[in-house]
Amino acid sequence: xxxxxxxxxxxxxxxxxxxxxxxxxxxxxxxxxxxxxxxxxxxxxxxxxxxxxxxxxxxxxxxxxxxxxxxxxxxxxxxxxxxxxxxxxxxxxxxxxxxxxxxxxxxxxxxxxxxxxxxxxxxxxxxxxxxxxxxxxxxxxxxxxxxxxxxxxxxxxxxxxxxxxxxxxxxxxxxxxxxxxxxxxxxxxxxxxxxxxxxxxxxxxxxxxxxxxxxxxxxxxxxxxxxxxxxxxxxxxxxxxxxxxxxxxxxxxxxxxxxxxxxxxxxxxxxxxxxxxxxxxxxxxxxxxxxxxxxxxxxxxxxxxxxxxxxxx
Amino acid sequence: xxxxxxxxxxxxxxxxxxxxxxxxxxxxxxxxxxxxxxxxxxxxxxxxxxxxxxxxxxxxxxxxxxxxxxxxxxxxxxxxxxxxxxxxxxxxxxxxxxxxxxxxxxxxxxxxxxxxxxxxxxxxxxxxxxxxxxxxxxxxxxxxxxxxxxxxxxxxxxxxxxxxxxxxxxxxxxxxxxxxxxxxxxxxxxxxxxxxxxxxxxxxxxxxxxxxxxxxxxxxxxxxxxxxxxxxxxxxxxxxxxxxxxxxxxxxxxxxxxxxxxxxxxxxxxxxxxxxxxxxxxxxxxxxxxxxxx
Numbered sequence: 001x002x003x004x005x006x007x008x009x010x011x012x013x014x015x016x017x018x019x020x021x022x023x024x025x026x027x028x029x030x031x032x033x034x035x036x037x038x039x040x041x042x043x044x045x046x047x048x049x050x051x052x053x054x055x056x057x058x059x060x061x062x063x064x065x066x067x068x069x070x071x072x073x074x075x076x077x078x079x080x081x082x083x084x085x086x087x088x089x090x091x092x093x094x095x096x097x098x099x100x101x102x103x104x105x106x107x108x109x110x111x112x113x114x115x116x117x118x119x120x121x122x123x124x125x126x127x128x129x130x131x132x133x134x135x136x137x138x139x140x141x142x143x144x145x146x147x148x149x150x151x152x153x154x155x156x157x158x159x160x161x162x163x164x165x166x167x168x169x170x171x172x173x174x175x176x177x178x179x180x181x182x183x184x185x186x187x188x189x190x191x192x193x194x195x196x197x198x199x200x201x202x203x204x205x206x207x208x209x210x211x212x213x214x215x216x217x218x219x220x221x222x223x224x225x226x227x228x229x230x231x232x233x234x235x236x237x238x239x240x241x242x243x244x245x246x247x248x249x250x251x252x253x254x255x256x257x258x259x260x261x262x263x264x265x266x267x268x269x270x271x272x273x274x275x276x277x278x279x280x281x282x283x284x285x286x287x288x289x290x291x292x293x294x295x296x297x298x299x300x301x302x303x304x305x306x307x308x309x310x311x312x313x
Numbered sequence: 314x315x316x317x318x319x320x321x322x323x324x325x326x327x328x329x330x331x332x333x334x335x336x337x338x339x340x341x342x343x344x345x346x347x348x349x350x351x352x353x354x355x356x357x358x359x360x361x362x363x364x365x366x367x368x369x370x371x372x373x374x375x376x377x378x379x380x381x382x383x384x385x386x387x388x389x390x391x392x393x394x395x396x397x398x399x400x401x402x403x404x405x406x407x408x409x410x411x412x413x414x415x416x417x418x419x420x421x422x423x424x425x426x427x428x429x430x431x432x433x434x435x436x437x438x439x440x441x442x443x444x445x446x447x448x449x450x451x452x453x454x455x456x457x458x459x460x461x462x463x464x465x466x467x468x469x470x471x472x473x474x475x476x477x478x479x480x481x482x483x484x485x486x487x488x489x490x491x492x493x494x495x496x497x498x499x500x501x502x503x504x505x506x507x508x509x510x511x512x513x514x515x516x517x518x519x520x521x522x523x524x525x526x527x528x529x530x531x532x533x534x535x536x537x538x539x540x541x542x543x544x545x546x547x548x549x550x551x552x553x554x555x556x557x558x559x560x561x562x563x564x565x566x567x568x569x570x571x572x573x574x575x576x577x578x579x580x581x582x583x584x585x586x587x588x589x590x591x592x593x594x595x596x597x598x599x600x601x602x603x604x605x606x607x
Contacts, residue, residue, distance in 0.1 A: 027424050030504045034420025035432065038413040038478060045473045046439055049450035056450060109340070112333050124337045126591070128344050133586040135533040137551040138579045141558060142347040145576065151354065153368040184344065237441075245443045248535045252555055255562035268443075268536075275449045276540060288446040295443050 050292075057286035067282075074286035083264035084287055088294060091266050094175070095243040095298075102183050102239060103232065106190035111220050113191070114198040125195070132189040140252035143181045144169075148256060169257035177257075181249050186242075190235045197231035198224060233306055237299055244295045247272070267291045355380060355577035362573055380577050387574055394546060395553035396582065399532055401464065402549055406471030407528030414474050414523050418481020419512055423494065433482070439475040448540050455541065466541035467549070471531045477523040484519035485512065521596035525589070532586060550582045 032039075060070045078084045113125050131139060146152045147168040154165035168177030201224065209219050225232075247268040254261040263277070264270040267287055275284030349369065354362060356375040384392050420426075421433050451470055455461045460469075489512045497507045513520070535551045542548055545556060554575060561571040 026504075028426040031420050031424030031426025031429065033504075034416045034424065034508070035426075038417035039432070041413055041472045042436070042439070042475070045451060045470045046442065046447065046475075049447040049454065050442065052454060053446065053450040056453070109337075112330075112337060116330050116333050116337070118329055118334065120334055121337065124341045126594075127341045129590075130348070130587065131344060133529070133590045134583050135535070135551045135586075137533075137535045137555055138583055139347070141554060141575065141579050142351055144558075145354070146347060146350055151362055151368055151572075153350070156368060184347070188344065241441060241443060245446075251535075252558060255559045258562070271446075271449065272536070272540070275452070281449060281453055284449050288443075288449050292443050292446040296441060299441050 053285040053289050056282050057289050059282050061280070061282055074283055075290060077283070078286050078290045083270055084267055084290070087264055087267040087270050088291075091244050091246050092298075094178070094246065095240060097175075098179050098182050098243060099236065099239045101179070102187050102190060103236060105183065105187045106194055106235070107225070107232070109187070109191040110194035110198055111224060113195055114224070115216070125192075129188040129192050131185050132192075134185070136185055136248040137252055139185045140181055140249040143177070143184070144253050144256045147177055169253065169260055171260045174253070174257060174260050177253070178249055181253075182243070186239065190239070193235055194228055194231055197228040201227050233303075236306075237302065240298055240302060241295055244291065244298060267294075351576055351580045355573070355580050358573065362576075377577075380573060381581075383570070384574050384577050384581065391545065392550075392553070392574075392578055392581075395548050395550040396585075398464075398547060399549040399551070399582075400585070402467050402471065402534070402538075403528045403532040405464075405468045406531035407524055409468070409472045410474040410477060410527040410531075411520065411524040413472060414477030414527070415481050415513070415516065415520055416508075417478045418483075419485045419489075419508060419516070421478070421482045422485035423489065423491070423512070436475050436478055440479065448537055452540050461541050462543050462547065464547060467531075467534070467538050467547075470537060471527070471534065474523070474527050474530070477527060480523055481516065481519055485516055488519070489515050518596060521593060525593060525596075528589070529586065550578070554578050554582065 057074050058069060058071055059067050060073060061067045109128060113121055134142075147154065149155060149165075149167065152165075154168075158165040166173055168174065168180070205223055205227075206219055209223055214222065245268050246266045250261050250265045251269060251272075254265070263273040268291060271284045271287040271291065274280045274287060353369060353371055356377050357372055358374060358376055358379070417436075421429065421436075447470070452461060452466075455466050460466050493511060494507055497511045498504075502510070532549070533551065534549070535555065538547075538549050538552050539555070542552065545553065548556065557571055557575050557578070561575060
């Protein structure tokens with residue numbers, strides 16, 4: 001394939017010169033032809049729903065008087081609604097704990113797997129990645145069993161030491177119960193991305209550093225981590241977007257942890273309840289939109305923060 | 314390619330670090346515990362499950378076949394239907410989303426058309442739109458069109474994969490040289506033929522990655538089908554098992570058999586994706602590094 005280029009490229013192309021104006025129009029057309037189909041889907045399933053959600057969120061449906069335009073009343077209501085606020089506070093708190101935890105574990109694993117090259121290390125890499133292939137719903141179901149008093153092993157294990165097993169489905173510990181499920185589910189995926197980035201680093205850099213007397217720890221912290229910073233930022237952004245929209249795991253564990261997880265546990269669950277259990281689509285849309293705004297603000301704040309940090313480095 | 318080098322380097326000088334490997338061993342146990350629990354407990358019948366024996370080891374009665382038969386015949390074989398639905402949604406959504414993403418990524422990378430930068434910036438911005446925020450308005454739009462509670466309600470929205478477009482754009486820009494495309498054009502190949510015969514083979518690792526990621530996203534989807542579907546014969550397996558979980562928890566004592574179905578059902582449901590991941594391993598890892606590096 002490359003030999004083809006070398007043969008053809010040096011040849012002068014008089015025709016190409018002559019029809020430059022036409023080529024230009026053709027390029028516009030072809031470009032849009034390739035992007036067009038995705039563009040249609042993008043407009044239909046992203047732009048249109050977003051616009052529609054915004055529109056819906058500006059109305060209120062009352063038992064008497066029907067639907068009326070209320071401008072930002074739904075948003076005022078949302079930001080003074082204790083259900084929405086406590087849900088939003090929960091996902092923010094949960095992000096602040098779970099994301100650093102997952103990234104630290106994923107980074108440590110990726111660094112270990114990058115330097116240990118035995119067969120067992122390769123096997124571990126696959127096993128640690130395995131949970132990513134499990135739907136989050138099934139992951140939550142599995143952990144729900146492990147937590148449960150009835151058929152989980154915790155009672156037995158703690159019983160051996162004469163202690164009472166912690167109940168990860170109780171309101172005191174549900175935070176940690178969910179933290180464990182999420183870490184189990186995603187740390188392996190982030191590890192694979194970081195590992196792939198580490199594998200792309202030129203190994204001669206390590207040799208050079210070793211000659212300069214750098215130890216293993218210094219190579220990891222001074223060379224490897226800065227070089228994979230873009231990958232780190234990418235997974236941080238993705239985990240932030242995902243965690244703020246927290247829905248599947250608490251929704252599934254709700255069934256087992258009756259009373260611990262309410263219908264307004266996270267903003268997304270609250271929006272779902274408003275829209276689909278109470279048929280209050282206007283307020284549900286407003287909550288979704290407010291959540292979208294929250295995600296935007298957090299992501300941009302984070303990107304702004306890291307940009308500043310990176311310019312210092 | 315990079316992986317290849319490292320494997321060779323490893324063969325030359327295997328790096329052991331025993332303490333790190335022991336640490337890895339403990340972590341592997343942690344990551345495998347839920348699988349182990351599910352494998353063990355799906356061999357048990359209801360008395361074995363609730364008898365209070367060791368929950369991390371088998372009982373005397375190992376009855377996978379009986380439990381499997383029960384799983385696949387319960388409620389007129391609804392579980393098999395859920396698995397087939399999941400497969401349909403994953404394949405249709407995965408392939409559709411990939412075709413669109415590959416074309417768009419190539420278009421963005423290789424043609425300087427009007428409003429290109431602006432449109433691409435919008436697609437990048439869309440990466441940050443929470444997908445679930447779209448579900449409520451899409452549901453209302455679809456219900457106006459009479460599309461809710463049909464397979465289209467799940468398949469059509471999964472065609473949208475802005476991250477796939479981004480990944481394909483990065484990959485096409487770096488892996489497909491402009492000179493090669495120009496050479497093909499000079500040789501008289503049309504734009505479509507150039508794309509299909511020259512560019513597409515070069516983009517294959519990224520295509521496999523995007524295909525796998527979109528298929529997994531469709532297979533794992535829960536919020537969208539939960540909102541869109543009310544007929545349980547259209548449910549994917551995620552929503553179906555969630556339904557069983559809700560029923561079983563609501564009347565804990567009466568439906569003990571449902572618990573063993575849920576346990577075995579979760580085990581069976583994860584097998585296809587695990588096979589897909591491991592058999593395509595070599596292909597998707599190369600694609601992931603591209604997404605991670607940029």
